Amino acid sequence: MPNPAVWNVVFDAGSDAGIVLAADFPVTGRNEGGFAELLPHLNPDFSLWQTVAPVRAPETGAPPEEYLAAWLSEIEASGRVVRAVMGYCAGSVFAGALAEKLAERQAVAPAVIVFDPELVDVPTAHLQFGRVVGNMTAILTEAEIAELAGTAELLAAKPGIEPTEFAAELYAVFTPIGRGALLRAGLAEDYADELVAMVGSFMAYLCAASGLDPRPGWARATVVTSGSERSGLNRMRTTPGVAPIVIADEHRFEVEHRDLLRTPAVAETVAGLLAARPEGGA
Known part of the structure; x- marks a missing residue:
């Protein structure tokens, strides 16, 4: 096996x-x-x-x-x-x-x-990140959703940006927001960290595909x-x-x-x- x-x-x-x-x-x-x-x-x-x-x-x-x-x-x-x-x-x-x-x-x-x-290009990574955030709307605040969406749009509009740069900068913003939302939802710290890392792995997966x-x-x-x-x-x-x-x-x-x-x-x-x-x- x-x-x-x-x-x-x-x-x-x-x-x-x-x-x-x-x-x-x-x-x-x-x-x-x-x-x-x-x-x-x-x-x-x-x-x-x-x-x-x-x-x-x-x-x-x-x-x-x-x-x-x-x-x-x-x-x-x-x-x-x-x-x-x-x-x-x-x-x-x-x-x-x-x-x-x-x-x-x-x-x-x-x-x-x-x-x-x-x-996979920056628009694809942008779209996929939007789906990640969409799956978390029940635990994210409106302000957090707006911040993540706004950051993603600004990065996607940056001239010459490549998928790896886009994903890395967006993940850096997402990490504290996502972790905080998961902890508010009652998850243990280690599990919250695991889920945040999974989002990072998904973004890295997209970067590799690009x-x-x-x-x-x-x-x-x-x-x-x-x-x-x-x-x-x-x-x-x-x-x-x-x-x-x-x-x-x-x-x-x-x-x-x-x-x-x-x-x-x-x-x-x-x-x-x-x-x-x-x-x-x-």
């Missing part, structure tokens, strides 16, 4: 089964559905491994290759074939990069299925697109300066971005894609 600090085994179909990888940053209580919700509807004959991002603060600026290297080493140690790589939102960047690396190591390249994929080019992997990907205008291909196709994104196929569903992985029609489509194994695949 892989190191649980590197891969979370959502489902184990046995040592002879192929693996499907899922790149995501799931946290308890988030509004978006996750791969654990999708899995039961897939009738899996494969094991599902989900990425575990390292605990890091965004100011460390860790190279994205460190994320990929840890994940890939565990796959190689398992000796098992990866049938497909899936990714959700910013996780689709890592999915595309992992798929390209695995295509060099396996006789048959894994299939690639991504859900509202995002190229340093990868997933488009070679996406070129043979099937994309599952929601009806949310500010997510995935919908946003990229209307954003000036974003080069055309080449993909192999697309399935659109008129559901919210947050509901993609919990929608039965999506699960039915994905089950069909995973059942159509490439010749020689596991």
